[in-house]
Amino acid sequence: MQYLISAIVFTTIFAQFYKFANKHRLDGLSVNAGAYLSAVIVLSLYLHIIDSPAFEAELVQIGICGGIATFITVFTFFYVVKLGKLGISWAIINLSFLFTVFVSAIWWHEHITIQKAIGLGLGVIAVVCLGKEQAAKEKQ
Amino acid sequence: MWYVLITITFIFNGMIMLAGKYVSICGYSQSKSIYLFCYFSTALVLSIITLSIRKQLPELKALMLGILMGLFWLGASASIVTALSFIPATKFLPVFCCGNILCTFILSYVLWRERIKTIYGWVGIVLAIISIVLVMT
Numbered sequence: 001m002q003y004l005i006s007a008i009v010f011t012t013i014f015a016q017f018y019k020f021a022n023k024h025r026l027d028g029l030s031v032n033a034g035a036y037l038s039a040v041i042v043l044s045l046y047l048h049i050i051d052s053p054a055f056e057a058e059l060v061q062i063g064i065c066g067g068i069a070t071f072i073t074v075f076t077f078f079y080v081v082k083l084g085k086l087g088i089s090w091a092i093i094n095l096s097f098l099f100t101v102f103v104s105a106i107w108w109h110e111h112i113t114i115q116k117a118i119g120l121g122l123g124v125i126a127v128v129c130l131g132k133e134q135a136a137k138e139k140q
Numbered sequence: 141m142w143y144v145l146i147t148i149t150f151i152f153n154g155m156i157m158l159a160g161k162y163v164s165i166c167g168y169s170q171s172k173s174i175y176l177f178c179y180f181s182t183a184l185v186l187s188i189i190t191l192s193i194r195k196q197l198p199e200l201k202a203l204m205l206g207i208l209m210g211l212f213w214l215g216a217s218a219s220i221v222t223a224l225s226f227i228p229a230t231k232f233l234p235v236f237c238c239g240n241i242l243c244t245f246i247l248s249y250v251l252w253r254e255r256i257k258t259i260y261g262w263v264g265i266v267l268a269i270i271s272i273v274l275v276m277t
Contacts, residue, residue, distance in 0.1 A: 003227075004227060004236065004239075008243055009243070010212045010213075010215040011240050012240060012243035012247055014212040014213050014216055015244050016247055016251060017205065017208065017209040020205070021202065021205055028202075030191070030203050031202045031205055031206040033187040033188065033203065034207045035206040035209045035210035036180050036210065037203075037207060039211070039213060040177065040181050042211065043176055047174070053173065053174055054171070055174055058166070062175060062178075063159075063176070063182065065155070066160070066178075068182055068186070069152040070156055071183045071186040072149075073152040073156060079145050080145045080146050092146055093146075093149055093150065094240075095150070096151075097154070097236070098154075099151065099155075100229055101230050101234065103154075103158055104161060104228070110229060111228075115275075116230060122268075122271040123234045123237065123271035123272075125267050126241070126263075127264070128264075129263045130241055130260070130264035130268070132258065133257065133264060136257055136258045136260070
């Protein structure tokens, strides 16, 4: 539970930094390069000083795939925002959790109860509504 | 063009979460630091290549802000990978996404004085709370 809360808190603060960068019209690519750089420095220090597990080939491959996916997501998102409305784009991107949920349910047979399915459905409607709210703010 | 780009972003964003899930499913959550190192290193290399193609040095102010952001990004990524080894993705991801959106709205109000202007905003917040309760219980 504490990891769920910390994930939400860290991501929320991170999003506010993005908002700040956007308001001050800072270069997105430079911002991201700085973010990746600091994460790599901290992880290098961590791996060097505290914990040094073995580099397993499969784990490295997943990490590289994750890194490529992150780069493509962030890179294309800048163009998505430039071409379309931020609010609608933001809502659609937030809905991408559905992709992972469906794959987890099918591939790893994670059980979805009726209550969870209703919760999921309401979550989708909530994201769409909040996207509309964001789009209304942009109009003003 | 927008539809193509949004579809690419949608799929790849889903794949990031899927990669985190795969790490925890395969029992690699103890060595998540290796996964995160490869993850951020790859993204850094691709960013450097893109910056050099653009023949542009990174803006210093943006780079400094990015360095600060990276710490939170790392904290979030580590928390997500760890959480996914304890909580099923079908439970974690909806709560994470709705909770994230709710907290963003609250923090945006506190920091930027952004108020909820339409009925959709309030409906969305109420539905997000109900959704979190339904998925978590």
